[in-house]
Amino acid sequence: MSTIFVRSVLGQSRRSVFAAPARLASTSAKQSTLKERLADLIPAEIENVKATRAAHGKKSFGPVIVDQLYGGMRGLPALIWDGSVLDADEGIRFRGKTIPECQELLPKAPGGSEPLPEALFWLLVTGEVPTQEQVATLSKEWAARSAIPEFVEEILDRCPPTLHPMSQFSLAVTALNHDSAFAKAYAAGISKKEYWGPVFEDCMDLIAKLPNIAGRIYRNVYGGGKLPAIDAEKDYSWNLATLLGFGDNKEFVELMRLYVTIHSDHEGGNVSAHTGKLVASALSDPFLAFGASLNGLAGPLHGLANQEVLVWLRKMQSKLGENASDEAVKEYVWSTLKAGQVVPGYGHAVLRKTDPRYMAQREFALKHLPDDPMFKLVAQVFKIVPDILLAAGKAKNPWPNVDAHSGVLLAHYGLTEMQFYTVLFGVSRAFGVSAQLIWDRALGAPIERPKSYSTAAIQKMFANKQ
Numbered sequence: 001m002s003t004i005f006v007r008s009v010l011g012q013s014r015r016s017v018f019a020a021p022a023r024l025a026s027t028s029a030k031q032s033t034l035k036e037r038l039a040d041l042i043p044a045e046i047e048n049v050k051a052t053r054a055a056h057g058k059k060s061f062g063p064v065i066v067d068q069l070y071g072g073m074r075g076l077p078a079l080i081w082d083g084s085v086l087d088a089d090e091g092i093r094f095r096g097k098t099i100p101e102c103q104e105l106l107p108k109a110p111g112g113s114e115p116l117p118e119a120l121f122w123l124l125v126t127g128e129v130p131t132q133e134q135v136a137t138l139s140k141e142w143a144a145r146s147a148i149p150e151f152v153e154e155i156l157d158r159c160p161p162t163l164h165p166m167s168q169f170s171l172a173v174t175a176l177n178h179d180s181a182f183a184k185a186y187a188a189g190i191s192k193k194e195y196w197g198p199v200f201e202d203c204m205d206l207i208a209k210l211p212n213i214a215g216r217i218y219r220n221v222y223g224g225g226k227l228p229a230i231d232a233e234k235d236y237s238w239n240l241a242t243l244l245g246f247g248d249n250k251e252f253v254e255l256m257r258l259y260v261t262i263h264s265d266h267e268g269g270n271v272s273a274h275t276g277k278l279v280a281s282a283l284s285d286p287f288l289a290f291g292a293s294l295n296g297l298a299g300p301l302h303g304l305a306n307q308e309v310l311v312w313l314r315k316m317q318s319k320l321g322e323n324a325s326d327e328a329v330k331e332y333v334w335s336t337l338k339a340g341q342v343v344p345g346y347g348h349a350v351l352r353k354t355d356p357r358y359m360a361q362r363e364f365a366l367k368h369l370p371d372d373p374m375f376k377l378v379a380q381v382f383k384i385v386p387d388i389l390l391a392a393g394k395a396k397n398p399w400p401n402v403d404a405h406s407g408v409l410l411a412h413y414g415l416t417e418m419q420f421y422t423v424l425f426g427v428s429r430a431f432g433v434s435a436q437l438i439w440d441r442a443l444g445a446p447i448e449r450p451k452s453y454s455t456a457a458i459q460k461m462f463a464n465k466q
């Protein structure tokens with residue numbers, strides 16, 4: 001992230017706390033917990049936002065055109081989202097760091113080579129690379145908060161196995177609002193300045209409880225017996241993998257570390273992130289807000305695409321057999337388009353190049369499972385689909401997104417239940433949404449209320465204009 005200097009009304013130069021180089025910025029953070037570090041950072045960031053608004057508040061980003069109102073608000077600058085920014089060509093940066101930079105810089109598990117999601121969360125919240133010790137403290141803290149209330153277990157146990165895992169996930173997360181620290185503090189009359197404290201507690205609880213929720217859904221729906229207990233000596237991804245029944249497989253645990261890290265955040269305009277921010281802007285607590293995020297993530301054009309990709313690949317494989325020729329795959333892709341369907345895992349509303357999240361997973365596959373037949377099919381599809389989408393002439397981005405690759409990695413290790421895949425995306429997305437909700441309340445973000453227009457109003461507005 002480039003260094004940001006703004007001139008305040010008082011003429012003083014201020015520097016965003018997040019623009020500071022992580023090594024310098026984290027010096028004072030060595031011994032502090034995440035909450036203590038946040039408490040240090042918040043006053044300066046409040047001043048920074050004030051100064052930014054004073055210096056730039058009345059400046060325009062350019063015109064809004066009517067097509068943007070009808071076109072899903074594409075490209076409309078409308079939100080502040082501090083954890084990550086998406087560049088159309090380069091892809092995502094988490095607090096200014098690319099995925100390869102995060103893979104290099106963030107603390108890892110002993111013997112591991114993928115970043116720990118705990119470290120990514122620290123980075124998203126503070127803008128700083130944490131120490132190994134801070135990451136270990138966070139793992140322990142999440143383990144200590146991981147139990148879910150008995151009535152939430154009962155809700156999940158009563159769900160019919162035919163209820164989609166994402167619906168079960170959303171039900172359970174919404175029900176956690178029963179114990180929301182923020183909802184209780186608000187009812188007790190907490191001052192606006194103090195909102196971020198209980199929101200932080202709720203977000204920590206939310207993230208901590210997700211492995212137990214995901215593990216319970218997985219075992220209830222697909223079998224696998226009693227859930228093991230969370231191990232407070234192990235990291236979040238090890239526990240998540242273990243609760244799903246794959247903890248013995250070191251490569252799967254590493255995959256979870258990479259998976260949660262790269263799926264965590266994708267700036268603020270995507271459906272799950274924006275929904276969470278929007279709902280929380282009404283001061284709904286983080287559980288209600290993230291439950292809503294999950295309902296958006298469950299759509300096939302968004303997070304459900306990871307399920308759809310594998311369904312599509314399996315159909316292709318059963319029709320064409322293994323080792324299908326390029327010609328046969330091309331024909332299959334065209335038949336999908338001619339049937340009026342999308343090629344799942346390809347295209348993006350913002351990206352215009354191959355998603356670096358796809359590339360990170362491809363590198364993982366090349367390292368760990370280069371001979372897997374489904375990986376080979378994914379690689380073959382990668383060679384073929386972009387040209388076809390370009391020839392079809394509709395999609396603005398013919399390149400693969402994150403979902404084109406994730407399912408095949410999970411399936412390789414035996415997690416073959418495709419309907420469950422979006423739950424793992426949801427566990428990861430809680431990291432990015434939570435980081436933003438904490439800052440939104442710390443910075444006093446207002447209730448969202450954009451202006452809408454009717455078609456009749458648009459016609460009237462431009463009736464006598466060229």
Ligand code: FAM
Nearest residue numbers: 301302305342343344345346347348349394395396397401
């Ligand atoms: N296959 C076929 N047609 C596609 C396409 C694809 N993969 N991607 C875009 N198009 C079509 C799109 O449906 C639209 O058609 P109409 O004009 O008939 O409505 C046209 O191309 C222009 O769309 P666009 O401007 O390029 O994309 P949008 O910004 O409207 O939509 C996506 C973006 C992601 C919803 C779209 O590319 C898509 O449907 N992709 C397949 C589903 C998918 O992989 N979603 C996951 C996205 C992922 F990153 C995530 O959120 N997890």
